[in-house]
Amino acid sequence: MIPSTYATVAQHLRESKSIVVTTGAGMSAESGVPTFRDETGLWMGYRPEEVATPTAFARDPNLVWSFYRKRRADLAPIQPHVGHRVLAGWQQRFEDLTIITQNVDGLHERAGATRVFELHGRLDLTRCTACNHQQQGLDDLGALPTCPNCGALLRPAVVWFEEMLPEAAIVGSSEAIDRCDLLLVIGTSNRVYPAAALVEQAALRGVPIIEINPKPTPLSNLAGVALREPCGRALAGIDAAL
Numbered sequence: 001m002i003p004s005t006y007a008t009v010a011q012h013l014r015e016s017k018s019i020v021v022t023t024g025a026g027m028s029a030e031s032g033v034p035t036f037r038d039e040t041g042l043w044m045g046y047r048p049e050e051v052a053t054p055t056a057f058a059r060d061p062n063l064v065w066s067f068y069r070k071r072r073a074d075l076a077p078i079q080p081h082v083g084h085r086v087l088a089g090w091q092q093r094f095e096d097l098t099i100i101t102q103n104v105d106g107l108h109e110r111a112g113a114t115r116v117f118e119l120h121g122r123l124d125l126t127r128c129t130a131c132n133h134q135q136q137g138l139d140d141l142g143a144l145p146t147c148p149n150c151g152a153l154l155r156p157a158v159v160w161f162e163e164m165l166p167e168a169a170i171v172g173s174s175e176a177i178d179r180c181d182l183l184l185v186i187g188t189s190n191r192v193y194p195a196a197a198l199v200e201q202a203a204l205r206g207v208p209i210i211e212i213n214p215k216p217t218p219l220s221n222l223a224g225v226a227l228r229e230p231c232g233r234a235l236a237g238i239d240a241a242l
């Protein structure tokens with residue numbers, strides 16, 4: 001017996017021509033990646049401005065690298081879950097489905113998703129603060145890694161507060177939002193901009209919005225349908241109803 005909300009979302013999916021799915025940290029929670037703002041989230045014990053701003057990195061790169069060194073090590077054994085696989089499968093099934101993620105864990109791609117815009121960069125990418133050098137991988141680079149080319153400090157290739165998002169990701173995301181006729185918002189607190197503004201942008205055009213999140217968010221009022229449960233179970237349920 002398929003719950004009626006799963007059937008409703010499945011019907012929306014079948015009837016839509018262009019679908020966008022935005023995801024946040026809650027998307028990866030069932031894989032074992034901590035969220036940021038929940039009770040046991042990553043920001044507990046840290047003030048975000050102490051570890052996730054360029055000013056913080058300039059002031060205390062040791063502290064910032066110790067935060068990211070642990071997160072890179074923790075990410076290494078993590079695997080995508082059924083929800084990531086369902087979304088990747090929908091990209092094969094539906095003509096136009098774009099995933100826009102704030103996550104830096106690369107789990108959508110590892111589950112086989114092909115069209116993914118990563119708004120906040122990648123934890124498995126490191127870049128030089130002085131030259132164009134970039135390196136890929138989750139290897140332990142030591143306490144304060146430096147560039148093999150020029151000797152300057154390396155930094156995680158993620159987007160911190162006060163930094164611009166990658167141009168291609170923000171342009172591609174905005175275009176996808178402008179042509180979509182269905183938006184699924186999964187596992188984000190919708191507190192960080194400009195990511196949250198994409199949801200507002202779709203709402204302004206009257207696009208139906210479906211939120212999958214155990215808890216309401218500041219943008220829940222824009223969603224016509226809300227599934228208040230973990231996304232792995234919800235996505236598997238919707239998939240079964242398709």
Ligand code: BJW
Nearest residue numbers: 024025026035036037102161162187188189192193230231
């Ligand atoms: C589940 C679940 C399960 C649990 N299933 N769900 C407009 C207004 C106000 C402020 C601004 C504005 N525009 C810009 C700003 C400033 C700032 C901002 O937004 N501040 C607000 C916080 C007030 N934005 C920026 O600075 C951005 N840059 C920018 O705007 O550039 C222009 C500029 C230039 C110069 C000066 C000023 C502006 C950059 C933002 C970068 C964010 N970076 C981080 C860190 C990335 C690196 C890293 O990983 O360390 O990105 S912050 C952190 O928050 C991370 C996340 O991607 C992001 C969003 O968090 P997310 O994913 O929503 O996670 P949570 O924990 O908040 O929520 C999890 C949710 O999951 C919860 O709702 C749970 O209920 C749910 N959940 N289990 C489904 N199983």
Ligand code: ZN
Nearest residue numbers: 128131147150
């Ligand atoms: Zn360099």
